[in-house]
Amino acid sequence: MYWNQKYECLPREELKQLQLERLKITVERAFYNVPHYRSVMQAAGIEPDDIKSLDDIRKLPFTTKEDLRNNYPYGMFAVPLSEIVRIHSSSGTTGKPTVVGYTRNDINVWAELMARALVSGGATRKDVIHNAYGYGLFTGGLGVHYGAERLGASVIPISGGNTKRQVMIMRDYGSTILTCTPSYALYIAEVMEEMGVDPKKDIKLRYGIFGAEPWSENMRQEIENKLDITAIDIYGLSEVIGPGVAVECLYKNGLHIAEDHFIVEVIDPETGEPLPEGEKGELVFTSLTKEGLPIIRYRTRDIASITTEPCPCGRTHARMSRVSGRTDDMLIIRGVNVFPSQIENVLLEIGYTEPHYLLVVDRENNLDVLTVWVEVSSKLFADEVRKLEQLGRKIQEEIESALGISVRVKLVEPKTIERSEGKAKRVIDNRKF
Amino acid sequence: MKVNQISVFLENKSGRLAAVTRILAENNINIRALSIADTSDFGILRLIVDKPDTAFEVLKKEGFSVSLTEVIGVEMPDRPGGLAGVLDILEKNNFNIEYLYAFIGRGDNGALVIVRVERLEEAVRCLEENGVKVVTGDRLYQL
Numbered sequence: 001m002y003w004n005q006k007y008e009c010l011p012r013e014e015l016k017q018l019q020l021e022r023l024k025i026t027v028e029r030a031f032y033n034v035p036h037y038r039s040v041m042q043a044a045g046i047e048p049d050d051i052k053s054l055d056d057i058r059k060l061p062f063t064t065k066e067d068l069r070n071n072y073p074y075g076m077f078a079v080p081l082s083e084i085v086r087i088h089s090s091s092g093t094t095g096k097p098t099v100v101g102y103t104r105n106d107i108n109v110w111a112e113l114m115a116r117a118l119v120s121g122g123a124t125r126k127d128v129i130h131n132a133y134g135y136g137l138f139t140g141g142l143g144v145h146y147g148a149e150r151l152g153a154s155v156i157p158i159s160g161g162n163t164k165r166q167v168m169i170m171r172d173y174g175s176t177i178l179t180c181t182p183s184y185a186l187y188i189a190e191v192m193e194e195m196g197v198d199p200k201k202d203i204k205l206r207y208g209i210f211g212a213e214p215w216s217e218n219m220r221q222e223i224e225n226k227l228d229i230t231a232i233d234i235y236g237l238s239e240v241i242g243p244g245v246a247v248e249c250l251y252k253n254g255l256h257i258a259e260d261h262f263i264v265e266v267i268d269p270e271t272g273e274p275l276p277e278g279e280k281g282e283l284v285f286t287s288l289t290k291e292g293l294p295i296i297r298y299r300t301r302d303i304a305s306i307t308t309e310p311c312p313c314g315r316t317h318a319r320m321s322r323v324s325g326r327t328d329d330m331l332i333i334r335g336v337n338v339f340p341s342q343i344e345n346v347l348l349e350i351g352y353t354e355p356h357y358l359l360v361v362d363r364e365n366n367l368d369v370l371t372v373w374v375e376v377s378s379k380l381f382a383d384e385v386r387k388l389e390q391l392g393r394k395i396q397e398e399i400e401s402a403l404g405i406s407v408r409v410k411l412v413e414p415k416t417i418e419r420s421e422g423k424a425k426r427v428i429d430n431r432k433f
Numbered sequence: 434m435k436v437n438q439i440s441v442f443l444e445n446k447s448g449r450l451a452a453v454t455r456i457l458a459e460n461n462i463n464i465r466a467l468s469i470a471d472t473s474d475f476g477i478l479r480l481i482v483d484k485p486d487t488a489f490e491v492l493k494k495e496g497f498s499v500s501l502t503e504v505i506g507v508e509m510p511d512r513p514g515g516l517a518g519v520l521d522i523l524e525k526n527n528f529n530i531e532y533l534y535a536f537i538g539r540g541d542n543g544a545l546v547i548v549r550v551e552r553l554e555e556a557v558r559c560l561e562e563n564g565v566k567v568v569t570g571d572r573l574y575q576l
C-alpha cells in the first residue's frame with residue numbers, strides 16, 4: 001500500500017532529475033535569503049550556479065547543530081516570520097536549543113510525508129492511531145498527528161505520560177496503531193502486564209510505528225511479542241523536518257528515505273568524505289522543498305548506512321539501516337569510541353536479557369572504568385550460581401569483543417534501572433573532566 | 434516425588450532478604466527451609482515454602498526474578514554418617530549434586546535434606562532402590 005505511489009515509486013533516473021532541479025532551487029533560496037549560507041558559501045568560493053550535477057552537492061559546506069545555535073533563534077530562516085506558521089524546537093540540554101520554522105507549505109509537505117510513513121507502516125484511514133509521542137515543541141506529537149489527519153485515520157492525541165490511563169484508553173477506545181518511542185512501547189507492555197491487561201485479548205493494536213531513539217532488532221522482536229503487533233521503525237529530526245524523513249515498509253529491511261524531498265549522504269564523521277554505498281557513517285541530509293528553514297548538508301550525528309537496492313515493496317527510494325549510534329552520544333572510554341547502542345546490541349544478541357541496562361563510567365586511579373549494569377529477568381534467571389556467573393562472563397566477553405576495551409558487568413535485580421517515559425537514559429558518567 | 438523450590442535472585446545489598454521474607458509473611462506463606470548461595474556480587478535465595486505456587490506469584494508480582502526448581506527431599510537416619518550414606522549412594526551411581534541444604538522440620542523417621550541433583554527422576558529411583566526414603570512435595574510442604 002502506498003500513499004503517493006507516483007512519487008514513492010518514481011524510477012530512480014527521474015528521481016535524480018527531480019532532486020537536481022529542487023537542489024538548485026534550494027541552494028539559490030538559501031544563498032539569497034540566509035546570511036549564514038551566503039557567507040559560508042562565499043568563503044568556500046561557491047555560487048548557486050556552480051551546482052550543475054547532484055555530485056556538486058559535495059562542494060557545499062556542511063551545516064551543523066552549532067550553526068543553528070549560532071543563529072538562534074531565527075537566523076537560519078529563509079522567509080520573514082509572517083510566512084512562518086509553526087515553530088518547533090529541540091531541547092537545549094547542551095547549550096541553546098535549535099529553533100525550526102515551517103511555512104504553510106512546509107506543514108503540508110510534512111503532513112504528506114507522515115501520511116506516507118503511516119501507510120508504509122500498515123495504517124489505513126480505518127485505524128485508530130494512539131499517538132503517545134510528546135505534543136509540544138518536540139516534533140514527534142504534532143508530526144504524527146498531522147500525518148494521521150491527512151491520512152484520514154482517527155487520531156487519539158494522548159501524548160506521553162500517565163501510562164495506566166494510556167492502557168485504559170487503548171483498551172476502551174480500541175486503538176489499533178501505537179506511535180511512541182520504542183522504550184516507551186516496552187514500558188507500556190510492562191504496565192499492561194502489571195495491570196493484568198492481555199495485549200492479545202484486551203487490546204486491538206495491530207501496528208506500532210516507533211522512533212525518536214535508536215533501537216535494535218531484538219528490541220523490535222520483544223515489542224512485537226509483548227504487544228502482539230508489527231513494529232515499524234521511523235526516523236526523522238526536527239532540523240531536517242521532523243518524523244517522516246524515513247520509514248520502514250512492511251518488509252522491515254531498512255527505512256525508505258523520502259528522496260523526492262531530501263538528499264541523503266553518508267560521510268566519514270572524522271574526514272567528512274563520502275563513504276561508498278553500504279558503509280556505515282554519519283547521515284547528512286539536504287532538504288529539497290523546505291521554504292522556512294532550508295537545510296544544506298546537515299550533519300545529523302546519526303550513524304547508519306544506505307542502500308539503493310530495489311525493495312520488494314516497489315518503493316524506489318533508498319533505504320537507510322537502523323541508526324546504530326550517535327556520534328554525540330558517543331562516550332570516549334580509555335580513548336575508545338563507545339556507543340550505548342553497541343552494548344544494547346550485544347546484550348540483545350545474547351538473547352537472554354530484557355533490554356534494561358545502564359552504563360556507569362568511573363575514573364579509578366586515573367583510569368576509566370566502564371561498568372555495565374544488566375537486569376536479570378525471570379526468563380534469564382538460573383537457579384545456579386555457576387550459570388549466573390557464566391552469564392555475567394558471557395556478557396562481559398561479548399561486550400569486550402564488540403568494544404575492544406575491558407568492562408565490568410554487574411547483574412542487578414529487575415526494576416533497579418530507572419525506566420524512562422521518553423528517551424531512555426542509558427549512561428551515568430561519573431568522571432570529572 | 435519432586436519438591437518445588439522457589440529460587441530468588443538477590444543483589445548483595447542490605448534489606449533484600451528481609452524484603453522477601455516480609456512479602457511472604459504478608460501473604461501468610463510459611464518458610465519450611467531456606468538457603469542462600471552467594472558470590473561477592475549477588476546471591477540466590479532458595480526456599481521451600483508451604484504454598485510454592487502462591488509464593489512464586491507474589492514474588493514475581495513484586496518484581497523479583499524468581500524461578501521454580503525441582504528438588505528432592507531425602508529422609509535419613511538422624512545419627513553420625515546418615516548423610517554420608519546417602520551421598521555415597523548418589524556418588525557411586527554417578528549423580529552430580531548441584532547443592533543440598535537441611536530442612537527445618539523432621540521427617541517421620543529422621544532428618545530431612547533438600548537435594549538438587551541431575552537426572553532427578555533417575556536419582557529418586559536409585560535412592561529408593563537402595564532403601565532411602567524420598568519424601569513427596571505435598572508431605573514436605575506440610576511438615
Ligand SMILES: [Zn+2]
Nearest residue numbers: 249311313315
Ligand atoms: Zn520497501
